[in-house]
């Protein structure tokens with residue numbers, strides 16, 4: 001049973017969930033990555049997802065796919081860049097549920113990693129529209145919706161990264177899972193949790209979940225794109241909408257005190273563009289048996305190493321979430 005349904009049994013009736021992966025995902029100490037006073041722990045989300053792709057997008061789909069089915073929408077229409085992990089996870093898991101996927105994709109620098117993703121996207125059976133820029137995607141939206149409507153049923157439209165208020169519950173659930181691991185003694189209570197922020201659902205969901213679980217853990221969202229608003233205000237609003245959704249479905253709780261910060265220090269020239277720091281972080285992680293990818297997790301690790309070295313994380317443990325999931 002999901003932690004959210006245990007936390008508020010009323011949600012068991014009103015908030016459908018489909019298990020797509022096996023939790024809890026493993027946690028371990030990584031002493032070799034401690035560049036400062038905070039001990040470094042890893043929670044490996046790459047192992048989450050039983051349908052050919054893992055990582056943080058599968059957590060969101062566990063709450064989204066049942067809603068697509070409840071509304072009887074035959075197609076999901078969503079957005080991303082060429083190498084989108086979100087688009088790939090959606091295509092694979094929706095296909096298993098008998099739901100089609102249409103993707104409108106904007107350009108990003110093409111390297112070997114992106115080329116591999118594009119091959120997997122092609123093989124997934126999703127319909128791909130290369131809309132190139134955000135402006136053209138917005139202009140084409142009415143056409144895309146009409147094109148993917150069938151028998152008067154519009155597509156289920158999801159924002160980039162699946163960070164709708166409902167998708168964001170995937171990381172409220174993960175925060176409750178982390179709280180249970182702390183409770184069980186598998187992990188010390190982290191002072192900070194560091195995650196990449198691409199569309200913000202991971203950051204906002206964790207911040208809300210830790211507040212609901214009563215953990216004194218601050219979330220650091222490491223911004224990896226300038227194509228979406230990922231500042232404190234936008235993230236706070238997303239968390240508020242997810243909290244409002246939980247209340248509408250019958251959960252009762254006091255106003256959560258969100259504890260999180262956003263940093264753009266590792267963005268560099270932009271989405272998918274490596275920096276010297278992200279490349280170095282990737283190499284350092286790989287010597288500790290942790291494989292990162294260049295777009296998200298390398299920049300989040302660069303932030304962790306830099307902040308810990310400066311003493312900005314204090315001396316309580318820091319938890320790094322490996323959000324990536326090729327399988």
Ligand SMILES: *Cc1c(COP(=O)(O)O)cnc(C)c1O
Nearest residue numbers: 085161198199200201202296324
């Ligand atoms: C999408 C993605 C993220 C960003 O998560 P958001 O919830 O969109 O902010 C982080 N890491 C990886 C590997 C991703 O694919």
